[in-house]
Amino acid sequence: MVVREEQMLTHPFKFNQQQSNLDKQDTSQEYILTDNELQFLNGPYEATIPEMSAEGTSVIQVTASDHTGARLFYSILQGQPYFSVERTTGVIRSSSPLDRETIDQYFVVIQVQDMIGQMGGRLATTTVTINLSDVNDNPPRFPHRRYHMSISEAAPIGTTVGKIMAEDSDIGDNAAMKYEIEGHASHVFYIISNNKTQEGIVILKKRVDYENRSRYEVRVKGINRYIDERFQQDGPFEDTTNLKISVEDADEPPVFTSKEYVMEISEGAAVGSFVGAVSARDPDNANSPIRYSIVPDNYLKRWFSISEHNGTIIVTKPLDREAAPLHYLIIAATESMNPKQTSNVNVSIQVADVNEYAPxxxxxxxxxxxxxxxxxxxxxxxxxxxxxxxxxxxxxxxxxxxxxxxxxxxxxxxxxxxxxxxxxxxxxxxxxxxxxxxxxxxxxxxxxxxxxxxxxxxxxxxxxxxxxxxxxxxxxxxxISVEAFVAVVACTLIILVFVLAILAFRQQKKKSLFHEKGEEFRENIVKYDDEGGGEQDTEAFDIPTLRNHSVLREHKPRRNITTQIQSLYRQSLQVGPESAVFREFISQKLEEANSDPDVPPYDSLQTYAFEGTGSLAGSLSSLGSSSLDLFTNYDDFVQLGFKQEESIHGSVNTKWN
The missing domain is CATH 2.60.40.60 (Cadherins)
Structure with a gap:
């Protein structure tokens, strides 16, 4: 393949594109380009213009060259009468408005010549592909003037009733649709648009009742979303259609006459008193009888009952507002012919107060x-x-x-x-x-x-x-004043403490009278009655010693005497010349016994025999012993006495009680 050097240097990209196109047409043919060859620089060409463009709209310009500077002339071989080309410039223009929905693509053939009508003139041709872009110049159209749909009365809210779609010759966004429901039916149904399929989906907005209304006439409007003011000066394109929606009968559960019931009864009402009544009906044409019951509740069933046939509620147990001022019941209504069809309703029973308590x-x-x-x-x-x-x-x-x-x-x-x-x-x-x-x-x-x-x-x-x-x-x-009251209380407390201390001390002293082991103590009375033996008897009792006031008393342990003794003080009979000395001796011993802190406070009873004047020794006779009853209290020993008796031997016996 021979390529002109000047052409490659001047338009390398265009040449490559042209060469590529030639290779596509015929890869086996060899092209030889000469310096004076006539050709289109960028062919074949492709252009796009909006549909319905005005006459004379410029589409594209084609350019040819032979590098000689010769004058070139362009003409259209194919594409009339839709397009034309300017003879000297190669500008292609539309000759009339074009509708994309009719033909969306045109192939135009353009020819270029030099030295027209002369010998040796050359020519070349190229093709131009012209595409029409879409504009929103067509309104939507429903394919049917009426659509038929149906919905069961048992259908829940949100159920899809059906689908519709308006057709639009435009494409893309120009065919985007939105739908609206007109009139009162918009309270029962609504419609949404599917942006992908451009369908309108009709949905149930409110429950329908076959017995109340079996058919609905719904008017639906389809509207283009986007507006092209060149074609939609009077507003967006739209179209309308009618929907005939039939309601199908279904076996429905009973319907109460009220959504809820509020009743009142006095707390003093007797058992069997009427509280109120509920009522339900079968909405179907079959009109099945209704049976009433209280939804199982062991507590509430003790207070109320309901008639199965007429729904009247009565009291079955006395009510107490202070215990429960408000009761809630759930009443069930069931179709007799179809027990599966059941409805519930709430019943509130207020207990009215009875003035039963005085303030x-x-x-x-x-x-x-x-x-x-x-x-x-x-x-x-x-x-x-x-x-x-x-x-x-x-x-x-x-x-x-x-x-x-x-x-x-x-x-x-x-x-x-x-x-x-x-x-x-x-x-x-x-x-x-x-x-x-x-x-x-x-x-x-x-x-x-x-x-x-x-x-x-x-x-x-x-x-x-x-x-x-x-x-x-x-x-x-x-x-009394506060100060006096406080003083009385204080004195009372002091006296009480003092008395308790005394009682405790005396109780302690009483306990010390006895041996720890509880040994029983007895008091022995020893009596001596022995005739003196003259000088030999002086060892028994020393009279001079008795006369001595400084005699020391030997402390010997005494045996407890627990026998109660009531003794009387008896004065001495004054027998014998030494009786005064003896009395003084006995008084001294008694005083020592009372003042001795080391000896417990119990008493002993001793009998002394005093020898008469016939004996120089003046000794005491031997003592005999006798026993007395036990006593327990030292305070019972209240009197002391001395008794002197004359013995049959001429002696004087002195007894200390």
């Missing part, structure tokens, strides 16, 4: 009035409560009992807000004369029927300070 004071009040109180002084504010419900609707009134209102020293002022004030009706009170007042208060409510009760308040008179401050009233009402 009473809200708490116990401690009321005090000062002796120096003045007329009209507020001494206490009281309030009342009522067990009846509802609490916020109570209205109480307060007053003095009629029999005491005229002679009472106090008055009751009703504050009209369920409280009352206790006021004085005189100046001054005298506690010593009258310290306590009984004030009966009558409290009534606003129930039906109204109830009232009487509560008695106790008012104590007390001695207050100068500022009429009743903080001392609690003790002042007892007739």
């Amino acid at each position: 009473e004071l809200s708490k116990y009040y401690e009321i005090y009035v000062c002796e120096n109180a003045i007329f009209g002084q507020l001494i206490q504010t009281i309030s009342a409560v009522d067990k009846d419900s509802p609490m916020e609707h109570h209205q109480f009134s307060f007053s003095l009992a009629e029999d005491t209102s005229n002679r009472s020293s106090f008055a009751v002022k009703d504050n009209q807000n369920n409280t009352a004030g206790i006021l004085t009706k005189r100046n001054g009170f005298y506690r010593q004369k009258e310290s306590v007042f009984a004030l009966p208060i009558l409290i009534a409510d606003n129930g039906i029927p109204p109830l009232a009760s009487t509560s008695t308040l106790t008012v104590l008179v007390c001695d207050c300070d100068t500022e009429v401050n009743p903080k001392y009233c609690r003790y002042g009402a007892l007739g």
Whole structure:
């Protein structure tokens, strides 16, 4: 293949494109280009113009060259009468509006010549492909003027009823559609657009009822989404059609006459009292009988029951508003011919209050009035409560009992807000004369029927300070001051502690009288009655020693004597010249025994025999022994005495009791 060098240097890209096209046409043919060859530089050509373009619209310009500078002339061989070409410029123009929906592509053949009509003139041809782009110049059109659809009355909301689609000759966005439902049917149905398929989908918006309405006439409009103002000066393109939607009958569950029921009954109603009634019907033409029941609830079934045939509700157990002011029932209605068809409804039963409780004071009040109180002084504010419900609707009134209102020293002022004030009706009170007042208060409510009760308040008179401050009233009402009351309490506590200490000490001393092992102690009385033996008998008892006041007493352990002894003090018979010495000796021993802190406080009984004047020794005779009954208390030993007896031998026996 021979290529002109100048052409390659000037238009390398165009040459390559042209060469590629030639290779596609015939790869086996060899092209030889010479320097003077006539050809189109960029052929074949392709162009696009919008459809319905105005006459004379420029489509594309074709250019040819032979590199000689010769004048070239262009002509159209194919494409008339839709297109034309300018003779000298090679500009192709439309000759009339073109409709893409009729022909969307045109093939035009253009020829170029030099030296027209002369010998040696050359020519060349090229093709131009002209495409028409779409514009929104066509309105949508429904293929049918009426569409038939159906829907079951049992269909739930959101069920698809059917689909429609308006046709549009345009393509792309120019064919995009939206749909609308006109008229009252828009409350029952609505339509949405599928942007991919451009379909309109009709959907159920509200439940339909065959018995109420079996057919719907629906008018639907299809509208182009996008507007081309060149063609849609009067608004968007649109079209309308009619839908005939039939409602199919279905076996439906019973329908209650109300969505819910609210009933009321007094809490004092007797068993079997009528509460209310529910009603349901079969919406189908079969009109099946309805049976009523309470949805199983073991608790509520104890209080209410319902008639199976007519739906009346009665009380089966006494009601108490204070325990349960509101009851909720679920009533079921079932078709007799088709038990599967069942509907439920809620029933609220309010228990109306019966005024069964009288009002009473809200708490116990401690009321005090000062002796120096003045007329009209507020001494206490009281309030009342009522067990009846509802609490916020109570209205109480307060007053003095009629029999005491005229002679009472106090008055009751009703504050009209369920409280009352206790006021004085005189100046001054005298506690010593009258310290306590009984004030009966009558409290009534606003129930039906109204109830009232009487509560008695106790008012104590007390001695207050100068500022009429009743903080001392609690003790002042007892007739003593606070300081005196505190002093009495303190003294009482001190005395109580002292008495308890004494009792504890004495109890400890009593316990120490006995051996730890509980050994029983007895007291022995030893008696000596022996004739003295002269000088030999002086060893038995030393009389001079008895006369000595400085005799030391040997401390020997004594045996406990537990026998109760009542002894009498007896004076000495004054027998013998030494009796005074003996009495002095015995008194000294008794004093030592009483003052000895190391010896327990028990007693011993001893008998001494005093020798008469016939013996120089003056000794005591031998002692015999005797036993006495046991005693336990030292305090019972209250008297001491001495007894002297003259023996048959001429001696004197002295006995210490």
